[in-house]
Amino acid sequence: MVTHLAAPERPLSGGRWWRWDGRRPWFRVYHARPDRPATARRRFGPIERFDPHTPPFTDPAECPDGRSVIYLSDSLRTAAAEVFGAHRLAQVCPRYRVAALVPGDELIVQNLRGSGAMMIGGLPMMNVGDIARHETQAWARAIHEDRPAHPRVCGVRYTSAHAGGVSLALWDTAPEIHIASVDGRAQDFALADPPLYVRLLIVVVPLRIEVRAISSDECVRCVGSVGTGRA
Numbered sequence: 001m002v003t004h005l006a007a008p009e010r011p012l013s014g015g016r017w018w019r020w021d022g023r024r025p026w027f028r029v030y031h032a033r034p035d036r037p038a039t040a041r042r043r044f045g046p047i048e049r050f051d052p053h054t055p056p057f058t059d060p061a062e063c064p065d066g067r068s069v070i071y072l073s074d075s076l077r078t079a080a081a082e083v084f085g086a087h088r089l090a091q092v093c094p095r096y097r098v099a100a101l102v103p104g105d106e107l108i109v110q111n112l113r114g115s116g117a118m119m120i121g122g123l124p125m126m127n128v129g130d131i132a133r134h135e136t137q138a139w140a141r142a143i144h145e146d147r148p149a150h151p152r153v154c155g156v157r158y159t160s161a162h163a164g165g166v167s168l169a170l171w172d173t174a175p176e177i178h179i180a181s182v183d184g185r186a187q188d189f190a191l192a193d194p195p196l197y198v199r200l201l202i203v204v205v206p207l208r209i210e211v212r213a214i215s216s217d218e219c220v221r222c223v224g225s226v227g228t229g230r231a
Helices: 076-084 133-146 194-207
Strands: 014-022 028-033 069-073 088-090 096-103 105-110 153-159 164-169 177-179 188-190 210-213
Touching: 028 076, 069 076, 076 088, 076 096, 076 164, 076 194, 088 194, 105 164, 133 153, 194 210
Parallel strands: 088 210, 105 153
Antiparallel strands: 014 105, 028 069, 028 096, 069 164, 096 177, 096 188, 153 164
């Protein structure tokens, strides 16, 4: 029997929470530009699975309520699969980067993995299922507003739909996020750099994601098209 994901019954309460204390970084693959650093949260929405933005799904816009989101993953593999997995093609221009990020203060998110979604009235398929985005976004808004598991809930922890890893959707209510540093060097690198490009091939080709290096002139995002992915 297939059960359809129902709308959230408000107010939500209970469930499980998860703490990120910042001792290990999480990763973001993104397409850089002057107004989009590695730590930027997207105010335009709703677009993606756990966007909490208030404009209608059919008419995404800059959120008038100031809601925003940034998506992070537990590894380069998961982060790249989240960005490139839907089309099974990673077209890597010079502006695609990967950053290791840490929070300025510990943060708490609603844990939707395992039985976490069921415990607040949802379904595990919220994590990875082919569900209409407006349905999962309704849950994101409900969690954003009700903070069911803990008063400091500022996002969700969920299973990656493409790589089976773990991802976070952090909202405007989360503490500031910073680029991690190792021996004084910011951990934010171009995916086209040879060491990173080889690593990208190693982690995503087994997922049947094709990888191509392209120039900025060949990149639709570089020449002005507006992307809608997590990058």
